[in-house]
Structures are given as structure tokens and as C-alpha cells.
Amino acid sequence: MxxxxxxxxxxxxxxxxxxxxxxxxxxxxxxxxxxxxxxxxxxxxxxxxxxxxxxxxxxxxxxxxxxxxxxxxxxxxxxxxxxxxxxxxxxxxxxxxxxxxxxxxxxxxxxxxxxxxxxxxxxxxxxxxxxxxxxxxxxxxxxxxxxxxxxxxxxxxxxxxxxxxxxxxxxxxxxxxxxxxxxxxxxxxxxxxxxxxxxxxxxxxxxxxxxxxxxxxxDSLAAGLVIAFLNHILWFFGLHGTNIIGSVIEPIYLPLIEQNLAAFQAGASAYDVPFTVTKPFLDTFVFMGGSGTTFALLLAIFIVVRKQRNHPYHQVAKLSAPAGLFNINEPVIFGLPIVLNPVMLIPFILVPVTLTIVSYVALTTGMVPKTVAIVPWTTPPIISGYLVTGGSVRGVLLQLVNLTIATAMYIPFVMAGAKAMTAEINKNQSAAKEGEKIS
Incomplete structure (x- = not known):
């Protein structure tokens, strides 16, 4: 490694x-x-x-x-x-x-x-x-x-x-x-x-x-899964996965969205454009909140520790939420942290891989239109889903479904991480009190 x-x-x-x-x-x-x-x-x-x-x-x-x-x-x-x-x-x-x-x-x-x-x-x-x-x-x-x-x-x-x-x-x-x-x-x-x-x-x-x-x-599901896996395994070790693989995937995926755009401009429906896996496909339906779909992680934290407002997880999530809404997730990646955190390794990689499969199936079966636009990467979820699918509410619905799936997948690991951190805090406090008694 x-x-x-x-x-x-x-x-x-x-x-x-x-x-x-x-x-x-x-x-x-x-x-x-x-x-x-x-x-x-x-x-x-x-x-x-x-x-x-x-x-x-x-x-x-x-x-x-x-x-x-x-x-x-x-x-x-x-x-x-x-x-x-x-x-x-x-x-x-x-x-x-x-x-x-x-x-x-x-x-x-x-x-x-x-x-x-x-x-x-x-x-x-x-x-x-x-x-x-x-x-x-x-x-x-x-x-x-x-x-x-x-x-x-x-x-x-x-x-x-x-x-x-x-x-x-x-x-x-x-x-x-x-x-x-x-x-x-x-x-x-x-x-x-x-x-x-x-x-x-x-x-x-x-x-x-x-x-x-x-x-x-x-344009294959296999390529989408490889990108999702490599991007997140790099981030887990503190390397900027998006930048590292960006120079490789941009020359491949920009022509694909360009051809979708050209077909859409020529009058084709967003359902009928040629390519499914594009850069907007990944940014909009998989990387919501940034790499790792960390917007769902923030939702999971607010659900799990909603009554523990002084818990470190809640504090990090509260500070990270405004940036996370615009797909900027360095505060949560390095603040929680996710980097080198074994508790978060599995969901951080598994969630994007799962959402890639779900989104690919939704688009290839015609349940959701394919991507026909590029929006700024800071565009918040829901808005981005509507725009990249050519103004389709189904793009928004797919984002909501994906966020629900991702949040549900993150919750058990957030519970485990929060519990372990609470135990560590209590242990340190007990040790400090014992030290005060001895002194």
C-alpha cells in the first residue's frame, strides 16, 4: 500500500x-x-x-x-x-x-x-x-x-x-x-x-x-466503477484523487458530453442521446457533496448525533455543511477525519460504487434522462440534477433516491465511529479526573 x-x-x-x-x-x-x-x-x-x-x-x-x-x-x-x-x-x-x-x-x-x-x-x-x-x-x-x-x-x-x-x-x-x-x-x-x-x-x-x-x-459501467474506486482510495490516503485522475478522464469524457450536447441541440430527447457515463453523470449523481458523497455523510451525522450537539462529529458536520452544500468537502474529509480512518474506509468507497451502479441502471433503462449539460461543480444537489438532465424532475428524484441510499449506508458506520469517539472521550476524562485525585 x-x-x-x-x-x-x-x-x-x-x-x-x-x-x-x-x-x-x-x-x-x-x-x-x-x-x-x-x-x-x-x-x-x-x-x-x-x-x-x-x-x-x-x-x-x-x-x-x-x-x-x-x-x-x-x-x-x-x-x-x-x-x-x-x-x-x-x-x-x-x-x-x-x-x-x-x-x-x-x-x-x-x-x-x-x-x-x-x-x-x-x-x-x-x-x-x-x-x-x-x-x-x-x-x-x-x-x-x-x-x-x-x-x-x-x-x-x-x-x-x-x-x-x-x-x-x-x-x-x-x-x-x-x-x-x-x-x-x-x-x-x-x-x-x-x-x-x-x-x-x-x-x-x-x-x-x-x-x-x-x-x-x-461509457461503460466498468469504467465508472474503476473511476469511483480509484478516486476514493486515493482520497482515503490523503491524496487528491479528483486531481490525480482528472488529467486522464477529462480527454475521454469531454467528447462524450459534447456529443450528447450536439444531439440534444439537434433536437434529440435527453433520453435518446448516445452516452450514459459522462463527467456530469459522476459529478451529479455520485459525487454529491464532493468525493464520497459526503453530503449524505453529513445527513447521517445529523441523524445519529442529533441529540449530542457537543459531540465532535456534530461539530465537524455543522461547520462542514455550508461548504458541503456546494460540493466542497475538504472540511469533513480532513476534519472528521475520513483520511486514514478505518471506520470510514468501507462506506467512503462502497457508497460511490453503489451509486454508480444505481445511476447507470436508471439512465440506461430510460427511467431518468441522460446528461446533456455541464454545470459548475459547485452547483448544489437537486439543482444540478435538474439542469444536467435537460430540465427533468426525474434527475432530481434520482439524486434524492441516491442520497437516501447513501445516508442509510453511512448511518451504521457513523454510529460505530461516534460510539468509539464517545468512549475515547469518556476514557480520557476519567483518566484526567484520576490524575487530579492523585495530585
């Missing part, structure tokens, strides 16, 4: 994986805005008893059939539609900064190389099919390779040196000139070879060989 922790720690701090993670985090605001724009453009009518609200119909009546949806469409074009392009810059920039070289130059060079490899249409326009989520793996590979070459060439002093007194921006531009020329020439040669000899773009090759098989596995 010590070896496992050591390996996991190295993976979590590995330079290229950190750059990938930070690259996706940097563009996440645009991804969320683009996702919400599509959701608003296709928001379903709400019918609750006598209450009926057709948002799309109201907007069509006010602005004309479909005219107003161009606003959301433009937002989508500037976010999801160019996701690969954005990630290429962001990863190159972050990786270069980690080496202490010019991040802006590396990011621009990564974008230029990426665009050079993108297939063009008959009228010499860039093919949007590969600028978005389908081009993510190429974006990751190109940005890492280009940045490593740029760093190597800069460090070999194969640069143009400017005299003292020249502005820093000018100096950096000339310093990057020769490395940029060599790298772009190399990328151009690769593109020429692919065009003349393979007669396929590098995007098509990587998509068929790497990306498509990984996405097929990513």
Missing part, C-alpha cells in the same frame, strides 16, 4: 499530467458557458399539475421562430466548437510555464501547429469537426510535443540574442524565432507526409486508433 501511495503521488505531480489537468481547468469556464447556452436554447417545457411553462415557445413568440437561438449558437461556436484549439494553447502554456520558459510563445506555437494539422474543407476553411472535442487527443499530443521541442531548442541556445536595453517583449519574440521556424517546418513535413502517403489526417488516425476505443470503454 505504501508503494501504491508513492506511485499515486508521483502520478499526481507528474509535470505533463499536471499541465493537462490545468489546461482543462483553464478552459472550463468556457465549456460550462457553452453547455448552458445549448441547454437554454433547447430547454424543455415544464408541466407540473396546473403549472405549465414553455420557455422555448415564449422566446419564439417574442423574437421569432429560432431567431433568438442564434445567440446561444454563437456562444457554443466560441466554446465547445473550438475546444481542441483552446486546449492546445492552454496545455502548451501551462507546460512551458512549469519549465520556466516562455509560456505564451509555446501556447501560440501549439495552436499554430494544431491548425496546420487540421483538415480543410473544399473552400479552404478549417473543418470544425476536428477543432472541437474530437480533436482533443491531437491537441494534447501536439501541445506536449511542440512545447518539449521548444524547451529543448531554447535551452540549447539556438536563439537570436538581442543587446541589453531592448524591451523584454521584443527579446522574447526574437528568442523564439529560430525554434518556432524549426518546429513549424517539422510539423509541416509531418502534415505533408500524412497527406501524400497515408491520405488521412493525423486527426482521423488518432481518433480511430486511440480516442474512439477509449471513449467506448469510458
Amino acid at each position: 505504501n508503494k501504491f501511495i508513492e506511485i499515486a503521488g508521483r502520478i499526481g505531480s507528474q509535470r505533463h499530467l499536471v499541465a493537462i489537468r490545468d489546461g482543462f481547468v483553464s478552459v472550463m469556464p468556457l465549456i460550462i458557458v457553452g453547455s448552458l447556452a445549448v441547454l437554454i436554447n433547447n430547454f424543455p417545457a415544464i408541466n407540473l399539475g396546473g403549472l405549465s411553462l414553455d420557455f422555448v415557445g415564449m422566446m419564439n413568440n417574442a423574437f421569432g421562430e429560432g431567431n433568438w437561438q442564434g445567440l446561444g449558437g454563437n456562444i457554443w461556436t466560441a466554446s465547445f466548437a473550438i475546444l481542441g484549439l483552446l486546449v492546445a494553447f492552454s496545455i502548451g502554456y501551462n507546460l512551458a510555464r512549469s519549465y520556466g520558459v516562455d509560456g505564451l510563445a509555446a501556447g501560440i506555437l501549439s495552436v499554430a501547429s494544431y491548425i496546420m494539422l487540421v483538415p480543410v474543407t473544399e473552400d479552404w476553411g478549417l473543418n470544425f469537426a476536428w477543432l472541437g472535442a474530437q480533436g482533443l487527443f491531437v491537441a494534447i499530443i501536439v501541445s506536449i510535443v511542440v512545447t518539449e521541442l521548444f524547451r529543448y531548442l531554447i535551452n540549447t541556445k539556438l536563439t537570436i540574442k538581442m543587446p541589453d536595453g531592448v524591451p523584454g517583449g521584443v527579446t522574447r519574440s526574437f528568442q523564439a524565432l529560430i525554434p518556432s521556424m524549426l518546429i513549424l517546418t517539422l510539423v509541416a513535413a509531418v502534415q505533408l507526409f500524412m497527406t501524400l502517403q497515408i491520405e488521412l489526417s493525423i486527426f482521423e488516425v488518432i481518433f480511430k486508433v486511440i480516442q474512439q476505443p477509449l471513449q467506448g470503454f469510458g
